[in-house]
Amino acid sequence: MKTFLISGIPGTGKTSVAKKINEKYGYPFLSLGEVVVKNKLHCGEDPSRDTKIVDTEKFNAFFRTFFLNQKEDIILEGHYADLIEHPSVNIAIILRAHPNVIETRLKPRGYSKKKIMENIQAELVGDSTSFMLEKTELVKKEHVFEIDTTNLTIEEIADKIHLIFKYPEKYPEDVAGKLSWLSDNSVHIEKYL
Numbered sequence: 001m002k003t004f005l006i007s008g009i010p011g012t013g014k015t016s017v018a019k020k021i022n023e024k025y026g027y028p029f030l031s032l033g034e035v036v037v038k039n040k041l042h043c044g045e046d047p048s049r050d051t052k053i054v055d056t057e058k059f060n061a062f063f064r065t066f067f068l069n070q071k072e073d074i075i076l077e078g079h080y081a082d083l084i085e086h087p088s089v090n091i092a093i094i095l096r097a098h099p100n101v102i103e104t105r106l107k108p109r110g111y112s113k114k115k116i117m118e119n120i121q122a123e124l125v126g127d128s129t130s131f132m133l134e135k136t137e138l139v140k141k142e143h144v145f146e147i148d149t150t151n152l153t154i155e156e157i158a159d160k161i162h163l164i165f166k167y168p169e170k171y172p173e174d175v176a177g178k179l180s181w182l183s184d185n186s187v188h189i190e191k192y193l
């Protein structure tokens with residue numbers, strides 16, 4: 001059984017892409033946000049960010065049992081992906097997107113300006129990637145990949161991820177750590193400070 005993670009800040013397309021991979025290639029997936037709510041694995045709300053605070057002990061107790069029973073390959077998607085404790089995640093994919101795109105996607109959700117700003121700032125500095133790379137006991141650094149989804153369709157992203165799952169060694173240019181919005185001239189950082 002192989003375990004794949006898809007992470008990234010809200011609006012980068014994690015759920016849409018996981019659904020497409022499932023549809024085209026048959027990998028089952030779990031949305032971690034839904035798992036947390038359904039199984040009451042949170043210990044509070046963070047009202048300023050309008051998000052759940054995960055009870056990491058309950059979360060990992062849940063996943064210990066889950067992994068014992070899981071026999072087929074599985075994708076776990078969501079921005080809680082780096083909280084998982086697992087000895088051998090095969091591949092982690094971080095979806096990235098241009099801050100303008102994130103802004104356009106999060107505005108219609110009715111998020112507060114503060115929440116939108118916090119998410120864009122997290123994308124600007126690549127928080128999802130840094131958190132994943134810190135978890136060396138979870139996944140090897142060379143198996144953490146980043147995809148800039150800005151100009152890709154959901155299907156193109158799904159196809160690319162499927163290839164990375166199958167042949168990770170063929171995609172060294174996508175290994176995490178190369179993408180930087182801070183050095184991209186099309187990003188007006190001052191808008192987000």
Ligand SMILES: Nc1ncnc2c1ncn2[C@@H]1O[C@H](COP(=O)(O)OP(=O)(O)OP(=O)(O)O)[C@@H](O)[C@H]1O
Nearest residue numbers: 009010011012013014015016017105149152153154
């Ligand atoms: N590559 C893309 N091209 C066009 N639209 C996209 C793309 N990726 C995502 N979207 C759109 O952006 C919105 C957010 O996508 P989605 O819910 O899959 O993101 P998410 O990362 O799972 O967000 P969350 O973490 O909040 O669940 C959806 O309306 C989706 O259709």
